[in-house]
Amino acid sequence: MLNQDHTQLDHEKYLSTSFANVRDGQYLRPQDTAKLLKELVWHCFELSRMTFGWMPPLEDYQLKIKLGRFGYLHAMHAKHLSKRIGELPGKIGAGDRTPQALRELYERGSLAPDAAAFFYSYAFLVRIFYDRVEELSQRLDDVLDAPTADILELLLMKKQEFLTTANQQYQFIPSKDEQQQQVFQEWKLYMSNLWAAYSTQHAWPPAPNIEPAGPVPPEGKLDPRFPHYSHKPEQYKKAYSDPAMSPLQESVKQMHYINATEMSAAESLGYLYYAVQNMPLAFYFDLARHLWDETRHFEMGVRRLLQLGYSLDQFQFFKSGPGKEVEESWYADMYASLTMIAEPCSFIKKRKASEAFWEFGDTLSAIHCEFDMVDERMHVDFGKRWGPELFKTLKNDMITAQKLSERARLIRLEYLDVPEEERQNIAKSFPAFCGFSTVDLNYSQY
Template structure:
């Protein structure tokens, strides 16, 4: 019989748990650090896997989710690193492989051949195992003794459950035949065999040494950086519409100015596509570099999604008219990830001047009277100020000064400009912008 406590009917222990729950032995500090390192390794791995495949997957909706989820994975890793640094151990060894069997498991998952296999691996297998492991940790831990870890993992669990739910819904949509169901199940069994070999995320399950023939050759996965779009998207190299200039024309209608800004944001999916190789191929940076760029990638994904919403608001399906993707194609196939990062920063720097940059775009959107265009530009302006700071933070120290960085970036811009002309020949450049504007006016009852 334990003590009887008079708490004056006030929930004790700050409402975190009961006295009986607080008497659990839980995990030692060393056990907690070891487990957190395993969670960190998988979060880091998922960030890299999604970055490696974002450009390649053709489905717009999957690109959007990958852009969001890789940022969450980066944030989870950053939070775990901070927590480990508080637990009598400096954040050393967090970029090392905590278990060779975990590495082999993730090395198989990144080699999914198509969108179904990628979703099966990243969601049905890996994230499902993370959810199980987080629930076990939260159930067995002492919530008072290591409450900062409890709070961290509880938030991670909510994110992982939401990501897993999205993955299962996406798979249900794509797996629409018995053949595809068999295909998905075979890949799930393949990866689960490697998971069983690891003993699970905790590493204490009885291993089942029956792994199938690996796809991995033991080397780092070579990503396919060429961007793709699915069959809904037409003429993706058509640049006949001068989207970057229509909103400057004071003689243009408010509708045209508003929707040229909306379409400009919508077109920004090419930025996450070209940031994927930056995240995946540039190695050896502090994790803060990957966290910052993952946030920027997610912001650019949001901008494209806001453009998608803007067209929905106007009554037009987002895939009906061309969305140029020549920028990401050239940057991913003809230039290095470092050159792509320099170009990205140089573009952002050019958008900072008050009279020609993001503030002016917001003012134009505000004057059009389109509430969605104004909302989009308001947050786009805020995001791009942050992005310019991120680029300066990580690039300028590499080149010694802002002037030197600008010179190198301008040279990369010239190389990109010269190479970009070839994608224009991949389209007949049929004019389409007037058709879009006519449809928008019809849908909104204007002439």
């Protein structure tokens, strides 16, 4: 949590890339364009952190899906901009980070007391970002810097979607709730003061004396329509083995329920994205795609269950988050478990489920599984690339992807109470490990 004092701003790094350093009425040189684009990259990146960080504290599952998509889009905008910068003098280095003052602006603006205040902050900062985009667009020569202009046009295409969605969440605060109205008005004033302090290089204003609801609380919230799986009997340590979780335990359609629980995976990646701040930008670009895919899988599963006539209250779902304050090493272990155990172990299950759905004539369900497998293969590749990097960065542990995968299997087997003398043999064979670690589906029963 940020310290809410009147810390004096340090704009030294920020001002070196600001619009104020390039005089009006002149053609921009390539290095000028690169400097101005860098500021936009960091705005996009912080918008992605802000949106991903606020997925867990929201309850409405459709808003969670929206923020998952918006965070991904902001990250992809940063990726497009950074790629253009790489074509110009002055590329972004592997160790470059958001300037401290800009990061604090976004982090302080994220410490909102409720969802309405958060969406107001988000819309406020999105407008500031797009003001900068439009300002730069007007400075570009449409021949000399057409590649940059094309990218800015791509970014502008999403402006209205971001703002319309955010505005709908705070446009009508319940008029009878005077306390909520007062909190919201105080937050609006705070955001104005926050931006004024940043813009004029003055001390940060004091934040309203209200407990923040987000971002990244120790435990994420579930939509009230999704019953919480809170009682976990000791005999059901294998994932999805408890028959109380789903009425589809003996059906291949259990695959849709498994998909419908993947919001917890998406939000767990959101905790990683927000909390870990010292990885290369390329890591966050891959992580944003991974997070958005898990959000899509959740949406796929929920949509298909409803289409097939089931109601959400027939199933039980997981909450996200560590449940307490954790060291950074928790994120490395969580990422390894997801990308080196849960996702690769799902391939056989999803392939068999797809084949069964084709046999049963359920085309959409079969294609669901096929797209899911395409995404999961990419996520496993992400894990091989970034898992060792996370361990090196967060745990000072130099380890290969293969050794990390083996270690993750042994930890999983220990959790499942497998005798120590048997763990090594089971872990050596990945198919055997997956068969032991997870519960198979009934592919012969629709």
